[in-house]
Amino acid sequence: MAVIPMEYGLLLAGILFSLGLIGLLVRRNIVFMLLSIEVMLNAAGLAFVVAGARWGAPDGQIMFMFILAMAAAEVAVGLALVLQMYRQFKSLDVDSASKMRG
Amino acid sequence: MFSLLWLIPTIPLASFIILVFLGARFPKNVTAIFGVGSVGLSALLTILLGLTFLTAPPAGHAYNQVLWTWIGVGNFSPAIGFHLDALSLLMMFVVTGVGFLIHLYSSEFMIDEEGYSRFFAYMNLFVSMMLLLVMGDNLLLLYMGWEGVGLCSYLLIGFWYKESANGRAARKAFVVTRVGDAAMALGLFLLFTQLGTLNIQEILSKASLQWVSGSKYAIAAAALLLGGAVGKSAQLPLQTWLPDAMAGPSPVSALIHAATMVTAGVYLIARTNVLFTLAPPVQTAVAIVGAATLLISGFSALAQRDIKRVLAYSTISQIGYMFLALGVGAYSAAMFHFMTHAFFKALLFLGAGAIIAAMHHEHDMFKMGGLKDKMPVVFWTFLAGSAALAAVPLISAGFYSKDMILWYAWSSKSGNVLLWLAGLIGAFITGVYTFRMVFVTFWGKTKSAVEKLPGIRIKIPLIVLGTLSIIGGFVETPETLGHFVPFSHFLHTALPEVNAFHLGIGTEALLQLIAAIASVGGIYLAYTLYIQKAIHTREAPRGAFATGINRFFFSGWGFDWLYDKAIVQPFLWIARINKDDIFDTIYTGIAWVSRWIHSLVRRTQDGKLRYYAVGIACGAIITIAIAVFL
Numbered sequence: 052m053a054v055i056p057m058e059y060g061l062l063l064a065g066i067l068f069s070l071g072l073i074g075l076l077v078r079r080n081i082v083f084m085l086l087s088i089e090v091m092l093n094a095a096g097l098a099f100v101v102a103g104a105r106w107g108a109p110d111g112q113i114m115f116m117f118i119l120a121m122a123a124a125e126v127a128v129g130l131a132l133v134l135q136m137y138r139q140f141k142s143l144d145v146d147s148a149s150k151m152r153g
Numbered sequence: 154m155f156s157l158l159w160l161i162p163t164i165p166l167a168s169f170i171i172l173v174f175l176g177a178r179f180p181k182n183v184t185a186i187f188g189v190g191s192v193g194l195s196a197l198l199t200i201l202l203g204l205t206f207l208t209a210p211p212a213g214h215a216y217n218q219v220l221w222t223w224i225g226v227g228n229f230s231p232a233i234g235f236h237l238d239a240l241s242l243l244m245m246f247v248v249t250g251v252g253f254l255i256h257l258y259s260s261e262f263m264i265d266e267e268g269y270s271r272f273f274a275y276m277n278l279f280v281s282m283m284l285l286l287v288m289g290d291n292l293l294l295l296y297m298g299w300e301g302v303g304l305c306s307y308l309l310i311g312f313w314y315k316e317s318a319n320g321r322a323a324r325k326a327f328v329v330t331r332v333g334d335a336a337m338a339l340g341l342f343l344l345f346t347q348l349g350t351l352n353i354q355e356i357l358s359k360a361s362l363q364w365v366s367g368s369k370y371a372i373a374a375a376a377l378l379l380g381g382a383v384g385k386s387a388q389l390p391l392q393t394w395l396p397d398a399m400a401g402p403s404p405v406s407a408l409i410h411a412a413t414m415v416t417a418g419v420y421l422i423a424r425t426n427v428l429f430t431l432a433p434p435v436q437t438a439v440a441i442v443g444a445a446t447l448l449i450s451g452f453s454a455l456a457q458r459d460i461k462r463v464l465a466y467s468t469i470s471q472i473g474y475m476f477l478a479l480g481v482g483a484y485s486a487a488m489f490h491f492m493t494h495a496f497f498k499a500l501l502f503l504g505a506g507a508i509i510a511a512m513h514h515e516h517d518m519f520k521m522g523g524l525k526d527k528m529p530v531v532f533w534t535f536l537a538g539s540a541a542l543a544a545v546p547l548i549s550a551g552f553y554s555k556d557m558i559l560w561y562a563w564s565s566k567s568g569n570v571l572l573w574l575a576g577l578i579g580a581f582i583t584g585v586y587t588f589r590m591v592f593v594t595f596w597g598k599t600k601s602a603v604e605k606l607p608g609i610r611i612k613i614p615l616i617v618l619g620t621l622s623i624i625g626g627f628v629e630t631p632e633t634l635g636h637f638v639p640f641s642h643f644l645h646t647a648l649p650e651v652n653a654f655h656l657g658i659g660t661e662a663l664l665q666l667i668a669a670i671a672s673v674g675g676i677y678l679a680y681t682l683y684i685q686k687a688i689h690t691r692e693a694p695r696g697a698f699a700t701g702i703n704r705f706f707f708s709g710w711g712f713d714w715l716y717d718k719a720i721v722q723p724f725l726w727i728a729r730i731n732k733d734d735i736f737d738t739i740y741t742g743i744a745w746v747s748r749w750i751h752s753l754v755r756r757t758q759d760g761k762l763r764y765y766a767v768g769i770a771c772g773a774i775i776t777i778a779i780a781v782f783l
Contacts, residue, residue, distance in 0.1 A: 076766055076767055076770070077763075079763070084762075084763075146760075149759070151758075152760030152761075
């Protein structure tokens with residue numbers, strides 16, 4: 052079985068993370084922002100898994116389980132906030148929720 | 154029997170505590186039972202103790218009861234302890250006896266007032282503190298009582314606190330007496346540092362051993378104590394608070410501002426008489442203060458329209474007499490006048506209270522009139538009190554005490570003709586202003602209907618005090634009139650005898666005759682002016698000089714104006730300009746900088762979630778860069 056070099060894996064993770072971050076920064080729709088965060092989380096998870104495979108240690112995969120659990124919790128809270136926000140502002144635009152600006 | 158001494162101040166104190174915590178839930182009659190009954194019990198105990206003291210005096214005519222050590226720091230260990238001798242017994246008798254009668258009066262007088270239990274709580278606290286003041290065996294305990302009565306005076310002057318003028322009067326009384334109290338505290342420090350104790354008896358014995366007559370410490374200590382006495386007893390130059398203190402209810406004026414608290418200064422000087430004997434200049438100052446005060450406030454009383462202010466100025470004037478007596482070394486004469494004054498002045502204030510209550514709370518006596526037949530009990534007792542105040546010869550208590558003071562002002566080795574003359578002029582003026590008040594209030598046409606007549610609980614104190622105002626003077630008669638002297642004989646177990654020239658009975662009789670003529674002459678002048686000519690009913694225009702002098706006397710010789718211009722206004726001015734001083738700029742600077750930083754940082758909180766995310770990302774990148782490259 053051909054071994055994929057670690058650099059490729061990390062590069063992929065970095066590209067995914069950058070895509071997520073750009074998505075987070077350019078989107079105004081809060082649902083897409085949540086999606087972008089998911090991408091970033093998974094990029095981080097991928098980096099862990101790649102690194103774990105490189106050194107043959109199980110820690111990377113365990114860390115990925117943690118990230119999955121955390122992401123699930125985050126989505127639960129995030130979607131609840133999205134629902135609330137939609138009820139309050141009748142919009143999914145995050146810039147509409149700027150009442151408490153200084 | 155003497156071991157029950159501690160109960161006398163404790164019973165009113167206990168009643169105060171009960172009334173403070175539970176008084177609001179008590180019905181009014183229960184409050185009255187606690188308030189009046191506690192002072193009554195104290196009075197009963199005092200009488201029992203007094204009888205024991207008279208029939209079987211303790212060794213050395215003094216009894217000490219030390220309850221516990223109050224504070225113990227090094228060699229500074231004042232005790233909670235009481236000293237019972239003739240002087241404190243007399244004071245206790247007046248405080249509890251007259252106090253009880255005034256409480257009884259108040260239980261009816263204040264019945265319609267909001268805060269009935271609050272009133273009795275304060276009054277009981279006052280009685281308890283006053284008893285501490287006169288019974289304490291050390292100056293610190295005396296000082297505690299001294300401040301305690303000052304507090305109660307403040308609370309009770311401002312009893313009707315919803316009127317802001319009453320609050321102002323209360324603050325004025327508190328602040329002005331505080332000037333004297335500060336002097337007294339300094340005197341206490343001086344005595345402790347020099348003599349190493351605050352126990353009064355030890356101070357007196359040590360002072361006469363360590364200090365020679367006229368030494369600078371004795372003069373400083375006596376002068377500082379005099380400062381305290383002058384403040385509390387409303388003497389020149391701190392007398393301005395007492396007329397305004399009449400904002401309080403009439404029983405308060407009777408108890409605190411006539412009979413007991415304002416005479417605390419007299420008690421203090423009599424109690425520490427050794428210090429004053431050691432400081433002849435200060436003792437002369439006491440006499441001069443007394444003489445000047447009695448004249449100034451006597452003239453002020455002539456011009457007042459408010460019946461209670463007449464009485465207030467006359468109180469200042471009568472305490473001036475007591476100071477005069479103290480200044481010439483006639484301590485027992487001062488205490489004698491203190492006792493008779495407590496009777497007749499409490500009576501006059503209570504009578505004035507009954508009149509004011511009957512007149513729809515009208516204080517101006519020129520709007521009263523013709524009350525002679527409407528309120529006979531009040532009239533006759535008021536007349537008895539006025540006779541005693543004006544020192545009507547032979548039949549009034551005031552005559553005997555005032556005559557004794559005048560006689561010693563002349564015959565004492567530290568007295569002189571000028572002091573006597575001041576007292577004599579004072580006696581004349583007293584006659585005029587007292588009977589001006591009586592004639593204007595009780596004679597003439599009725600000007601307004603009598604609203605409510607006093608009930609039994611008001612009448613009993615009036616009658617008892619009226620009787621005492623007549624017969625209270627017979628415990629001490631001068632050499633010309635029987636020479637019956639149990640009172641001064643009793644007091645001389647605690648106070649030194651007056652050091653007087655023996656001028657013979659003829660001189661004494663002549664001086665008495667002159668004094669009697671002065672007071673009767675004053676009354677006659679009042680009779681001519683206010684009954685025969687009835688000048689207050691005529692609308693004749695007065696000359697500019699008469700108007701001016703009237704206004705001058707009415708304002709109490711302009712002392713309020715002077716203090717306002719000389720002290721209050723400059724102080725306010727300094728406070729105003731000092732509001733933005735150099736130290737303030739530091740704090741305003743700090744406030745300005747933080748406000749500026751705030752306005753900068755505030756811009757980052759623009760409510761745009763994506764910019765926050767950028768911020769987080771940049772922060773994370775910078776942190777990682779630092780971690781990697783450094």
